[in-house]
Amino acid sequence: MKQTIEQITPTNKEAGKKTRIHLNNLTKPQGSLGRLEELAIQLAEITGDSFPTISPPASIVFAADHGIAKEGVSAYPQEVTAQMVYNFLSSGAAINVLTKQINAMFEIVDIGVASDLAGTGFVRKKVKYGTGSFLDENAMTRAEAQEAIEVGMEVAETMIDKGANSLILGEMGIGNTTSSSAILALLTEEKLENIVGKGTGISEDTLQLKREIINKALVNRQPNPNDVLDILSKIGGLEIAGMTGAMLKAASRQIPVIVDGFICTISAILATKLSKNVSDYLIFSHQSQEPGHCLALKLLDAKPILDLELRLGEGTGAALAFPILESSVKVLKEMATFSTAGVSTEQKSKKL
Amino acid sequence: MKQTIEQITPTNKEAGKKTRIHLNNLTKPQGSLGRLEELAIQLAEITGDSFPTISPPASIVFAADHGIAKEGVSAYPQEVTAQMVYNFLSSGAAINVLTKQINAMFEIVDIGVASDLAGTGFVRKKVKYGTGSFLDENAMTRAEAQEAIEVGMEVAETMIDKGANSLILGEMGIGNTTSSSAILALLTEEKLENIVGKGTGISEDTLQLKREIINKALVNRQPNPNDVLDILSKIGGLEIAGMTGAMLKAASRQIPVIVDGFICTISAILATKLSKNVSDYLIFSHQSQEPGHCLALKLLDAKPILDLELRLGEGTGAALAFPILESSVKVLKEMATFSTAGVSTEQKSKKL
Helix, strand or coil: HHHHHHCCCCCHHHHHHHHHHHHHECCCCCCCCCHHHHHHHHHHHCCCCCCCCCCCEEEEEEEEEHHHHHCCCCCCCCCCCCHHHHHHHCCCCCCHHHHHHCCCEEEEEEEEECCCCCCCCCEEEECCCCCCCCCCCCCCCHHHHHHHHHHHHHHHHHHHHHCCCCEEEECCCCCCHHHHHHHHHHCCCCHHHHHCCCCCEEEHHHHHHHHHHHHHHHHHCCCCEEEEEEEHHCCCCCCHHHHHHHHHHHHHCCEEEEEECCHHHHHHHHHHHHCCCCCEEEEECCCCHHHHHHHHHHCCCCCCCCCCCCCCCHHHHHHHHHHHHHHHHHHHHCCCEEHHHHCCCCCHHHHH | CCHHCCCCCCCCCCHHHHHHHHHHHEEECCCCHHHHHHHHHHHHHHHCCCCCCCEEEEEEEEEEEHCCCCCCHCCCCCCHHEEEEEHHHHHCCHHHHHHCCCCCCCEEEECCCCHHHHHCCEEEECCCCCCCCCCCCCCHHHHHHHHHHHHHHHHHHHEEEEHEEEEEEEECCCCHHHHHHHHHHHHCCCHHCCCCCCCCCCHHHHHHHHHHHHHHHHHHHHCCCCCCCHHHHHHHHHHHHHHHHHHHHHCCCCCCECCCHHHHHHHHHHHHEEEEEEEEHHEEEEEECCCHHHHHHHCCCCCEEEEEEEECCCHHHHHHHHHHHHHHHHHHHHCEHHHHHCCCCHHHHCCC
């Protein structure tokens, strides 16, 4: 882990400058493609290539269970985590459909599902059969937290070695908005009312319970906000740690990471606490409906690309944003310049 | 024109209801795909098919000149309209790149470029060699306004007959934000400061001039806000009329129209003034940087899909939104249901 973190350098601003100059010569008013131009520049800086390539992307879904689910904080029973892994394997979930649409590679990682999963076609890297319920005990040991980060690194590395030029990270884990909300509350000291939301769709009563549980858990666990492994081991999740690891590895390899919703943004916050350089490698795909997500994005000074009122996870928001990133790169590479197209520029106009 | 308008029926709410029921059975929390679900329902209502097909789309760019450009309201000289048509023909413009990305059909229409265009590969339907400068004279005659609408209808019809299952409408015309701003000022009586923007990127001085010209033009022309042909003939544009016509024809054929930015939204406002039913057939792709666009969208009670700070036109925002519409349809058609995937539903959870 330490070695990967050390390998994360600042992004290449020189490559970005060249991209900006080229964008300004294309047959359109300067800056008129707005965020598309900013994204093209960021992708150039990340990859170190003024004409970057981000296809094929790889969608990686980390699945794990949360002991806290037994407290009744979710609208769905814990067994849904495993059931959804099977659904991913038979291509029936939203992320499957969206992954196929963008011709992405796809991988599912059992990093901590509470039951033994049958079959093949996924990465078996179970660190633990779900976390402990952090109301009563630590979610995992410090060693397990580190192991989960390293699993994320390893899977990201494998996908990059197989040819992925960008990563779409997602998760599945009943109870994981509770863990994420607890982490955000710890790091921001914001009131729980402004953080904790309805997740997959719980009632007002359950929402109240969820807030109380997080409150109690934070008192009981006392995680050190300056120690990522302490946070993860006391109130974290295995899939959250896995996504953090994948982000670190991708950054060390100069591969852009498309960050999904609330849970994934929490992983991003933890990654930036481990490496300041990592944030420039992250592209925030969307603003979700989960109230904590807005706060989490603010903490990272991140401006998401989409706001489609999503609250699903799995990497779906990141996959939906991918075509826009691809557009930014295609426009950069394929548009004509003023001189090659013989179009008059703004300057010529002023002379008239 | 009258016949097409009479053929525009209300959209099919029954088809939308069936879509909603199916979406609620898919393996995701109900409503968790947010606007994607709303869009799938709207597309079902438009097409009358609960599992709608919107591919291939057709991008149609209407090009025309504006006499008002001679007053110096644009950052670019009038000749750029024709130069950009040649750029479209040689696939060098942003809309070309984005059209190719989404496998769309493509058509350019010379509906009123000020010069004779050489070559082939576009629709020659020049109604007039650019409009008159509406500071001093009417932009066009009433008959020309009607003819331009009918050209738009005809081109839309041709593309639909060739197999287009949705339309992306865009425009090219130096000076057309001035015409659009004048129309919006007429229809909303909003202060020009809140409407008129920098278009392709004019200076503060030119912006001031642009506002004064619009003000004077409205006084000089006195268009009747309740008469679309009067508005178009006095202060309109040929490409604006063309897009209005294309919207009306698409609606009469139950084909969804993806509306681009400011100019295209003005066409949409005119279309809804000709047929109340047409608005349900329109999907608003993005919020542009042009200040009047926000107001124009409000007038239509429209909620755009994207906000990417674009200010280019050509249909680029509509093309960028297309993959999201395609996602909404794919998710609807390809995801597994709770029962087929064997995933526990929320209700089961409550029993636990």
